Amino acid sequence: MLEQFGYVGIFLLIATGFTVLIPLLPKLFKLMGLIPGKKTAAKLVQYECGMQTIGKTWVQFNFRYYYFAVLFVLLDMLTIFLYPWAVNIKDLGVGGLVAVGIFLVILAVGYIYAWRKGALQWK
Amino acid sequence: MMFSVGLDHYLILSAILFCIGLVGVITQRNVIKLIMCLEIMLNAVNITLIAFSQYITPTLLTGQIFAIFVMVVAAAEVAVGIAIVFSIYRSRESVDMENFNILKW
Amino acid sequence: MLIDEMKYITPEISLLCFALLIVVVDLFVTRKGVLPILSVIGALVAAFFTVGLWGNGGISAFNNMIAIDQFGLFFKLLILASLVLVVMASNKYVLKFEKFQGEYYAVLMLSAIGLMLLVSAVNLITIYVSLELSSISLYALVSFLKDKASSEAGLKYLILGAVASAILLYGMALTFGLTGSTGLTAIADYFRTSSTASPLLLTGLVLIIAGFGFKIASVPFQLWVPDVYEGAPTPITAYLSVASKAAGFAVITRILMTAFGQPDWLHAEWAIIIAVLAALTMTVGNVTALVQTNIKRLFGYSSIAQAGYLMVGLAAMGMATQGNADIRSGIIFFLFSYTLTNLGAFIAIIAISNKIDSDQIADYTGMGKRSPLLAGALTLFLVSLTGLPPTAGLIAKIYIFNGAVDQGLLWLVVIAVINSVISAFYYFRVVKVMWMGEPASQDKVTSSWPEWTALAVCCIMVVIIGVAPGAFVGLTQAAVKMFGI
Numbered sequence: 238m239l240e241q242f243g244y245v246g247i248f249l250l251i252a253t254g255f256t257v258l259i260p261l262l263p264k265l266f267k268l269m270g271l272i273p274g275k276k277t278a279a280k281l282v283q284y285e286c287g288m289q290t291i292g293k294t295w296v297q298f299n300f301r302y303y304y305f306a307v308l309f310v311l312l313d314m315l316t317i318f319l320y321p322w323a324v325n326i327k328d329l330g331v332g333g334l335v336a337v338g339i340f341l342v343i344l345a346v347g348y349i350y351a352w353r354k355g356a357l358q359w360k
Numbered sequence: 361m362m363f364s365v366g367l368d369h370y371l372i373l374s375a376i377l378f379c380i381g382l383v384g385v386i387t388q389r390n391v392i393k394l395i396m397c398l399e400i401m402l403n404a405v406n407i408t409l410i411a412f413s414q415y416i417t418p419t420l421l422t423g424q425i426f427a428i429f430v431m432v433v434a435a436a437e438v439a440v441g442i443a444i445v446f447s448i449y450r451s452r453e454s455v456d457m458e459n460f461n462i463l464k465w
Numbered sequence: 466m467l468i469d470e471m472k473y474i475t476p477e478i479s480l481l482c483f484a485l486l487i488v489v490v491d492l493f494v495t496r497k498g499v500l501p502i503l504s505v506i507g508a509l510v511a512a513f514f515t516v517g518l519w520g521n522g523g524i525s526a527f528n529n530m531i532a533i534d535q536f537g538l539f540f541k542l543l544i545l546a547s548l549v550l551v552v553m554a555s556n557k558y559v560l561k562f563e564k565f566q567g568e569y570y571a572v573l574m575l576s577a578i579g580l581m582l583l584v585s586a587v588n589l590i591t592i593y594v595s596l597e598l599s600s601i602s603l604y605a606l607v608s609f610l611k612d613k614a615s616s617e618a619g620l621k622y623l624i625l626g627a628v629a630s631a632i633l634l635y636g637m638a639l640t641f642g643l644t645g646s647t648g649l650t651a652i653a654d655y656f657r658t659s660s661t662a663s664p665l666l667l668t669g670l671v672l673i674i675a676g677f678g679f680k681i682a683s684v685p686f687q688l689w690v691p692d693v694y695e696g697a698p699t700p701i702t703a704y705l706s707v708a709s710k711a712a713g714f715a716v717i718t719r720i721l722m723t724a725f726g727q728p729d730w731l732h733a734e735w736a737i738i739i740a741v742l743a744a745l746t747m748t749v750g751n752v753t754a755l756v757q758t759n760i761k762r763l764f765g766y767s768s769i770a771q772a773g774y775l776m777v778g779l780a781a782m783g784m785a786t787q788g789n790a791d792i793r794s795g796i797i798f799f800l801f802s803y804t805l806t807n808l809g810a811f812i813a814i815i816a817i818s819n820k821i822d823s824d825q826i827a828d829y830t831g832m833g834k835r836s837p838l839l840a841g842a843l844t845l846f847l848v849s850l851t852g853l854p855p856t857a858g859l860i861a862k863i864y865i866f867n868g869a870v871d872q873g874l875l876w877l878v879v880i881a882v883i884n885s886v887i888s889a890f891y892y893f894r895v896v897k898v899m900w901m902g903e904p905a906s907q908d909k910v911t912s913s914w915p916e917w918t919a920l921a922v923c924c925i926m927v928v929i930i931g932v933a934p935g936a937f938v939g940l941t942q943a944a945v946k947m948f949g950i
Contacts, residue, residue, distance in 0.1 A: 242365065303446070307439050314432045321428075332467030346485045353492040371642075378635060385628055394624060401631040405638050412642030422647055423638075426590050430634065433597040440601050441623050444608045448616040460617045463692040 304356045308348075315344060370411035377404035391448075391455045395441050402434045470526040473533050475514040476541055477578050483507025484574040491567020501559075501915075504552050504570040508577070512545045523948045529648045530588045532948030536797075537585030539944035540715045543801060544584070547708040547808055548577045550922065553915040554812040555700035557819050562609060562698075569609060573704070576602035580712040587723065587948055589637045589647040592716060593630075596680070599712070600626050603705060607697040618696025625689045626679065633676020639669030640724075650949040652724040656731055670725060670735060677720075680713035683776060684745040687769045691757075694765035699818060702761055703811030706768045707804040714775055714800055718793065721783065723949045729786070736783025739776055740877055747773030747884040754891045760814055761824050763891060767850060768807065770888060775799055777877055778865040784872035790945040792868040797941040799865050802849070802857035802930055809923030810846035813839050816912035816920070826895055831904025839910060840899045842924050847892040849927050852885050857930035864938075 267274045322329060322337050329336075351357060377400055384397030406427045413423025449455055471478070487503050515538055525532045552570065559566045579599025586592040604626065608619025641647050643666040644655040656662070662670075679686040694702045726732050750770030757763040778796040785792055814824075816839055821828055833840040849856035862885065866878045930937050 303442070307442070310435050310439055314435050317428055317432055321425075335468060343481070343485065346488055350488055350492065378631075381631070382628070385624070391620065391624075398624070398627045398631065401628070402634070405631065405634045408635070408638040408642065412638065416642055416645050422590075423641060426593075426638075426641070426647065429590060429594050433594065433601075436601055437597070437604075437623075437627055440604050441620075441627070444604065444616055444619045444623055447608060447611050448613075448620055451611075451613050451616065460620060462614050462617055463621070463696050 301359060304351075308351060308356065311344065311347065315341075367411055367415040370407060370415075374404045374407040374411070377401075377407065380404075389457045391445050391457060394457070395438060395445075398441075399434060399438065402430055406430055467527070473518065473524075473526040473531060474582075476511040476518070476545075477581055479514055480507055480511040480545075480574055480578050480581070483510070484571045484578070487567055487571045487574070491571075497559075497566045500567055500570050501552050501556060504574055505549055507574060508545045508549045508552070511581075512542060515541045515545065523946060525587060525650075525948055529650065530591045531582070531585050532587040533585065534948040535944050535946040536715070536719070536948075539797065539941070540584035540711060541581045543711055543804055544577055544580045544708045547704065547711075547804055548573065550808050550812065550919045551700050551704045551708075553919040554703065554808075554815050555698075556913055556915040558698060558700050558815055565609070569606070572602045572605055573701075576606065576704075577708065580708055583712050584715040584719075586716070587649045587719070589641060589649075592720070593634060593637060596633075596716070597630060599709065600630065600680075603701070603709065606701045607693055607705075609701065610698050614696040615698065616696075618693045621696075622689055622693045625686075629676050629679030629686060632672050633679075636669045636672025636674075636676060639665055640673065643669065649720060649724040653727050653949065656725070656727045660728075660730075662731065667734070671738070673720065674717070674735065674738060677713055677717040678742065681710055681717065681775070682746075682769050682772050683742050684749050684769075684773075687746065687749065687772075690769055691753075691762045691765035694768075695759055695762045695824070699761065699811065699815045699824075702764070703808055703815070706764065706811070707808050710768065710772065711800045711804055714772075714779075714796065718779065718782070718796060719947060721779070722793070722947060726950070732783045736780050739783060740780035740874060743773050743776035743780055744877060744880050745773075746770070746776060747881060751884045751887045751891075755887070757891070758826055759824050760826050760829070760895065763826065763895070764807070764810065764814075767888070767892075770884065771803055771807075771850070773884070774862065774865060774881055775803075777869050777874065777881055780877065781865075781869040781872045781874055784874060785868075789868075790942065792865075792872070793945045793947075794938070794941040795861075795864040795868045797944050798934075798938060799861040801937065801941060802861040802927070805923050805926045805930070806846050806849040806856070806858060809920060809927060810843060810850070812916060812920045812923065813843040813846065816916050817843075817910055819912065820908070820910040826898055828905070829895065829898050830902035831899070832910070833900040835904050835906075835908065836910035839912070839920075842920055843899065844896050845924060845927060847896055849931070851889045851892045853889075855928065855931045857927045857934075860931060860934045 263272065266272045318340065319337065322333055326333065381397045381399075381401035381404060384400065385394055388394045388397060409423040409427045409430070411423075413421065413427075417423065445455060448460065452459060483503060483506065486507075487500055490503065491497070491500060518533055519535065519538050521533050523532070523534045551573065555569075559569055562569050576599045579595050579597075579602060582595035583592065583599060586595055604619055604623040607622050608616045610616075637647070640652060643663060644652045646652055646655070675686065679689075682690045694706065697705065721732070721735060725735060747770050750766045750768075750773055754763055754766035754770065757766060775796060778792060778799060782789070782792045782796070817829065817832065817836070818824055832843075845856065849858035852858040852862040862881075866881060869875075869878050869881075
């Protein structure tokens, strides 16, 4: 048991070391004279995606995301039940197929409901 | 002395987590935090179930199946919970439990 | 085989089909009057299938997940009956939900499906999942009005309910871990071979009792009841107070009898816990009800008190040695008569509040002059809840207290009788307000024919059970047959 946790310990050490090492690398290179240490405005910008950020970071998300999040949770739960079935698809046979079919029909009614009520529209 | 992780440790961990969740539910004022504490309680139970499944009935998957159902139910519960918090927020502009005091005695 | 066993859950499947149909029909049809008709038809079809399974005593399906026994089938019929009555009673009330009427009926039916599965579940997993199916639907229904009080009630119900179910789940996990199984009969087998239980297992038992104590509103888990009853839409309050409570008692009876009923040292263990809780529940419910001014809140405390009387039956069941079916039939009979009485009272309250738009007892002044029929019906139900002749309430109380005295719980029955006397004070205060005072306005209070029909059914049943209980006692004695005992 302890040996197995030993692997986790080694993993932890490597992960910590790697995280500490990476920010220190530029300093090291600068000390060795491999890179010039000139500070320009572009270099001091926080890295987002290569673009300048627009507005503040703490903007409120649109309320509409909530509906999508809830629908996503539904879909997520779907996979939880489909996985065990998919793994044992041969053993479960027709009965399993029918059960999963019923399950999907129930979920489909939920989606038709969400669609007709306009929850999938971005207004 | 050789130290190894056994059933007891999982049970103690889950009991501690369950108590943390319960204390959180009792003391938190913010509804969203409160719902998160509920999730901690349910996840603590999941740890118990899976630990028992692993150590007591290693050949059966009862405990793990139970845990899957608990996860699904917890997701449904949170979805409904957040919807109720939404409707309450629209009428009161607050998610603080202290302000929900129309109904008493 | 999975498909062959599908026939055992036809009531639930047919009800589910109708619930889904209502959701879809609601999307494409503009005339909403068709929805209650569909849900009543759905409930009747499900009842038809349930009756078809009657007599199929004591088999289990789906690898010991669901039991088909008369006990469960009886409660399924009771739940379906209360579903039909609630749908009929909410005929006018749903106008408050505007464009969400379809959802109202569909979610109501989903919660009924949850309760129906709950009363026939014989595995901890099924019990948990069906309990949550019914609870989550009820959380949504309680906050259906979307005004301040309703959403606050919904939030309180959700949080306390979720904590209770987490506690219940922890108890189930401990029970599973120490017995190695989630099937109720397998847990019973474990106890048959052991002479003592580890403290952890007893903790599990206590946590399970606590979790269901929330559902049946026993002290100290009763705090949600008045708030939720007051804030919820009135038809949902009615539904909560009868169907949800009946199913809660059914499942706790089943768990205690099937899983924890075997060796003598074990059932004496929980009997004493429940006896003490019963005494506390009755007293707290009745004494707090004395000072209420809101009728829905009054009924909240009254239902706590009634749960206390029922727990007297549960305690007696624990005191008795194995196989005492009379006490169980007493509990079933009490639930049967309580369901009809309380539902009837709530239908009258719904009809009155549709007109006067208030739940204050003071606003019921002179209701006897404004609507003698409604006031008369409500008086009958209040008399029955007090437990006076010639109503069902009296027979039910005699039945349940008699069993308790036989098992040596005289002290508990004395407390219960004192409590019944206390309860007369607040029940008759409502009666006095209705018949004595001068009405604030001369407007007649009328209501629609579905409400009248539902009310008439409840009135007639309450009186018939009170006058000639023989046939119903026979029915409840047939309904004690439980899988695994």
